[in-house]
Amino acid sequence: MALRMKASMFVGLFLLSLAWKAAWATVQVNMEDRVEVFLGDTAQITCMFTVSDSPDNVIIQWYMITKTNVRLRIYYGNSTMQVVDRGGQFTDKISVNGMGNSSEVVLTIRDVKLEDELEFICQVNEMSVGSEEGRTMLRVFASPDRPIITGEESGISVSNENPSKMGSCEARNGYPRPNITWYRDQSSLQNTPGEVSVVTLVTKESSGLYTVQSDLHLNVVKEDKDSFFYCEVSYLVPGGTKMTETNKINITVYYPTTSLDVWVESPKGRVKEGDTVEVHCRANGNPQPPFTFMHNMEELKSEPNVLVLKDVTRQSNGNITCTALDLDTYEETLGQTELFVDYLDPAVLIPKDTHVMAQGEELMVTCNALSSLPTHTVWFKKGKKVAEGHTLTLKDAVFDMAGTYMCVVKVPSVEGLETTGSLRVFVQGRPEIKKSADPVQEVSPEKTQKLSCHARGYPTPVITWSSSDKSQVLKLSQRETEDEVLSVVSVKVTSDITAYCNASNKHGTVSVSFSLKAIVQTTSSALSTTEGSGVVIAVIIICILLLAILGSVLYFLYKKGKLPCGRSGKQDLTKPNKGGIVVEMKSDNTEEAVLLSVNGDKKPPSDQGDKYMYVQK
Template structure:
């Protein structure tokens, strides 16, 4: 009996021990709630677990929850085998790293698609320790393309009662769906009844990606003409949120005109007679309304907002009015400006034109011009300034004062406004011939030269020419008036020494000047004479040499006296192109006529 009781107690204790072990043997699984990955990348889902008893006898199974909420196994593995379930969505694109012998198993999903965004379950079976599973949600992301904004091209009127479309903003191919927010000058715009309306259209493409289009409608005000509108697109990415802004756009706002600005655009500054004036008119409304211009109560033709007045005069002074008509309300708005044209009248000279004064007299001339601005006067003679101010004074008149004096009147403060006049001054008196630099001249015979004679005086002197060669008439080749007299030029042919006379006369007296011309011989004739003398010298030397050598007999003894003429003497014929008679020179230098010598020119006796 005692033995049976001991045996029962042993069995009871054994069963109690097994029950105690079963109560304390457990499996624990730890997984992330979600794993995030970009579309097309590789996802890794980690399953970490612990088994308190027999960790080598663990079975790992992976499951997915389909879109229709069906649980399907995609993987089985234990210490002896690992199997990917065939015929499923992940058959060819998953792998598992680790098995039941380790405490961590990683499910790898390659080339993730949007269809892979599912819930995945890792189940760990510890046999006697029981089983447990963990859940992870795989999230897939795709960043949208850079957003595009486009504003309306037509103008938007502030008078529109309902909000008008401002523009559209589009973000293409994002996942999950992107969000679009509109901004005006960095301030976000929210739907406000009667003022702001944002209409959003979401399109799911065949790829599963989302395209979002947002239209902004707004009740615009005048200040919106300077406003900048843009969109901000926000979208999810693994680990956070990103935002992208569009470029900024400006819209055209139409608003009524309340005032006009009228001004002279050209010329800049003061206006003078003869200018072309441009008057511009601008309204503070948009668009610019049609304009009408009035000049001194007379309607003027204009183009758009510009009035052009050509060749203005002082009569153009007055009021210019610009009137704008609002085509919506038919209300008129006016603006105006005053036009003043500066002027400078023609110069008035006293005396004017030509003034004759006697030698020694004094002249006081004045030059003035009426102007709207202060003037300044200068006097010029032959381009050189001779006086300054409205008055020109000439004292003790002499011929040097004769000529044209030009007075120039300018307005210093306005360039281009000037006038001028001229006064021709004549001084009465007997002629005065200006001395020539060369009154004694030399020239080769048969050449011609010009002689100039300038006589001053008033009345204008009369010039006559004469010469010491009565056979030659001096021909005048030039005759012109100068501002103080007359200038005459004659041509003289030089045949011999000659003196030419210039005579000037008027009602008050006479004056004269002479030109002495020496004739120079021809250079060719001088050269021929020199050559002949040289030849004679050479010939004399030869004859003397022959005489000394006894080659030339003289007298009865066979030698000839070189000092006496002989019919066989050596002679040289000298001819001059200017004479018809030939002169023969004997060795002794005597002249012999051709009749005395016959036809012999040179004969040397041995």
């Protein structure tokens, strides 16, 4: 019996040891809750496990949970084999690595599709201790296209009772579904009864992606004409959220007119007579209503919002009224402006036109012009300023004061507003001859000389010419003005003469003389005599040279026997000698004369008779 008890205790202890061993042998599996990936990318799901006993007998199995919540195995394997289940959606796009003695395996899914967004299970089996599993959710994301915003082309009236559609915003091909938020300036718009209504339409495309369209309905106010509206699209991406904004748009808001603005657009500044005036009218409502213009209670034709008045005068002064009619309420709105036209009357001179004054007299001239504004007067003579102010005073009149005086009256505050007047002043008296050329002039005989005489006075002088020798004076030209005469004549000089210019009017006569002296050409005669003597000397030298050359030729012929003349006999130089030439050549040293006859004989001077030609060398 004791033996049975010992055997029973041994069996109990053995079973207890087995139970204790089984209680401490375990399998642990760790996995991420979710794995996120973009559509089309590769996903990797990691399964980490630990086994207290030897991991050599571990079997790994991967499962998926379908959309209908069905658990399907897609893979199993151990350290010696790996098998992908056939016929499933992952048969050709998954792989598992990390088997063997590793405590980590990775499920790789290539080219992830939207339908791959499922829950995946990693189950680890160990024969002696049992199995354990972990789960990971695969999330797939697709960023939407750039959002597009469109506004209503027609305007929105503030008088609409209910919110009106003012724009639409669309985000296409996103996953999961994008969210759209409307903004006015920097403030988001939320559904508010009677003021803001946002209508969202979500469409799931055949690709499984989402398109979201959001329409904004708004009860607009006048201030919305200056506001900008846009959409913000938010969407999920692996690891977070992204946002993108649309372009900003402005909407057309219609609101009634409550006041009008009327002004003179052109010309800028003050208006003067003769101007073309543009009067503009603008309402503070939108759209601009039709306008009616009235000038001093008279309705005028005009453009839609512009009144044009051409060649205005001082009679155009008055009130210009613009009237606008609201086509919805048929209420009229008025606006007005005052038109004032500045003017400047023609200048009035006293005395006017012309005035004749005696030498030494004094004259006071006034120039005034009626104007709506202060004026300023300047006096000019021949373009040069001579005085300022409305009065011009001429004292101790002389001929230089004669001429045309112009007064220019301007309105300094209005550009282009000016008028002019002129007065012609004559100073009467005996003529005066202006200084001309040198009164004494030297002229070659038989030459023609031009003379000019410039006289002034009032009445206009009469010029006559005369000369001391009664020679003809030919008038070439004469130019006359109101008080001056310029006469030009031509005088032919044969000897010393004096020409006279006589200027006369009813107050007397004045003359000026011009002395013309004929020049004797002495220098030219001496030069001619010298030149003539030089010519004679040159001719004599040439003749001597020719005679010497001729004698040499005859002597040469004689020596050669070419001359048939005899050597004897004495020739009478007084008798004719056909073909004979007698030349005496005398040396300066020996004073010996050599006479060559036609036959070549050389004779002393004593034998040659009395008649022969000597040529001195």
